[in-house]
Amino acid sequence: MGADAFLARGGLAHKEGIAAEFDVLKHMENLAKLRLDRLYKERQKPNPDASVMKECEEQARLVLRDLAPYKHPRLASLKVDGVMRHDLTQLSEAELLALRRIVGKTAIE
Numbered sequence: 689m690g691a692d693a694f695l696a697r698g699g700l701a702h703k704e705g706i707a708a709e710f711d712v713l714k715h716m717e718n719l720a721k722l723r724l725d726r727l728y729k730e731r732q733k734p735n736p737d738a739s740v741m742k743e744c745e746e747q748a749r750l751v752l753r754d755l756a757p758y759k760h761p762r763l764a765s766l767k768v769d770g771v772m773r774h775d776l777t778q779l780s781e782a783e784l785l786a787l788r789r790i791v792g793k794t795a796i797e
Contacts, residue, residue, distance in 0.1 A: 719747075720748050720755065723744045723751065726744045727748065730744065
């Protein structure tokens with residue numbers, strides 16, 4: 689089945705909405721929230737189903753694990769001028785001055 693046929697049958701949403709407004713990170717956040725919400729609701733029941741709770745927790749964990757690097761990038765993965773910077777001795781004087789203004793003089797000495 690082609691994408692147009694899938695959409696015509698109500699597979700996702702209207703074509704323009706997917707192309708124009710689909711945000712993968714927002715979708716992942718919503719998916720994790722739905723799983724965590726279901727987990728919370730299951731816990732509130734008088735007789736919670738342990739298998740449902742375990743499944744929801746695992747699904748939320750997997751989504752959040754995949755989402756974390758995009759929401760909280762590691763310092764080592766940040767680029768300066770398109771170049772990975774790990775060693776401050778390789779920075780130019782201008783870059784060091786800019787860094788001192790941002791983080792303070794004592795933070796980089």
